[in-house]
Amino acid sequence: MAKKTPIPELKHLDHVLVSETAIKRRIGVLADQINRTYRGKDLTVIAIVNGALIFTADLLRQLRTPLRLDCIRASSYHTGTQATGKPVIVDNLKLDISGHHVLLVDDILDTGNTLSAVRELIIAKGAASVRTCVLLDKKARRLVPFEAEHVGFEIPNEFVVGYGLDFNERYRNLPCIGVLKSKYYAPKL
Secondary structure, eight states: OOOOOOOGGGGGEEEEEEOHHHHHHHHHHHHHHHHHHTTTSOEEEEEEETTTHHHHHHHHTTOOSOEEEEEEEEESOSSSSSOOSSOEEEEOOOSOOTTOEEEEEEEEESSSHHHHHHHHHHHHTTOSEEEEEEEEEOGGGOOSOOOOSEEEEEOOSSOEEBTTBOBTTBSTTOSSEEEEOGGGTSOOO
16 A cells, blocks of 8 residues: 655644544535435535535535536635625526525535525525535534534534635645644734
């Protein structure tokens, strides 16, 4: 068996919170749940990009129902590490979702602002049903009452990167979820 090459960015992590193996295993469980939920139904998956890109790709490979894919770009994090109020929808949907069953996929549910706003947009466009699937759920930061139907991992209130999540557009390519060392994002005093 070939020796794995260390990932240089791991030096920026305080610790690995969720391993690559655990992520793969949990996506299999989520896919099984989603396959049961949508058995016999057509499905439209909407990914919130950029963060959900990697998670969505791995999840889609395990879904067995006929599906369509669209992406929406929305963010509460315009710069930095703190959510800045109302989310901005930067790029809207291309597909008509009226009358369709929609699975909204995101990397992390923290304040709930972004997922809540996108869910309301999808409902307003006439979706037959809307369910949400998130890789990570950070309940400690919730500002609006919102719960996802499918959750990969509940995590503590730490700044996480990897597997699609970023800090200033870096670290998305890490195969695990890690906690970034505070010296890389904490304000200099």
